[in-house]
Amino acid sequence: MEKERMRTAGRALRDDDLDLCGAEGGGRAPDMPYLAAGDSFAFQCAGCGGCCRGREDLVLSGYDLYRLSRRLGLPPRITARAFCRSHIGAVSRLPVLRLAPVKTEGNNCPFLSGGRCAVHEARPLACALYPLGQEISRDGTVRYYFQKTSCGGKAFRATLADYLAAQGVAERESCDVLWATRCMELEQQAPGWEAALGPVILRRFQAKLADALYYRFDTVRPWAEQFCENLAWLAGERARLEAMQQTLLSKK
Ligand code: SF4
């Protein structure tokens, strides 16, 4: 995988370079064709693990964190504490979680072990997709595109539909669509809560946001229904905190 796509102007990525949609400058480039279900594509991979090394850009969805937590047998908050770092997205204004690169190992992914992925069956969407990319629009339309690689090794050829099925992407697509579309809705609401809440209560609400998006999940229960419950809970928390803010202002 071309590492230049993980860097911005040759420097290490900063939090502000990454948002829920991925790295600044990432996404589909004009030379990356969209694929229909029956379209085939070819690439080569030597299985060297190079695309897991020097990684600073692996943004997780709430569903990614849930799957990793279920695989590790840990609550999502503990998984995040152990393997992730978080910030507020510069554009989305939503909490952004990414896998914390291991600085003492050349910024490798924390799950790279002995040249292999220690969480292969629960690897994040971006890893399962590669060399494909995914776009989800506000109305939930999903499109996939092919990112050319410069790798050598064993040649693979597949149709889009077969590749998505083989990598476990097809079976998780409905959860990824739910995540993306709800996050886009929240992103549109963000200016409203940022205007309504002062700095202290805003930080409390941002913690609630992180709970709703990432942490308030029981890995024994299905993710999607909990996500919908969390969003309803979050709406109540927002109303409660906005009322608290109004009370504080009225006492000044
Ligand atoms: S050869 Fe395969 S494992 Fe190695 S960097 Fe390329 S895509 Fe990744």
Ligand code: SF4
């Ligand atoms: S989660 Fe696994 S596949 Fe993804 S970068 Fe880390 S080691 Fe590689």
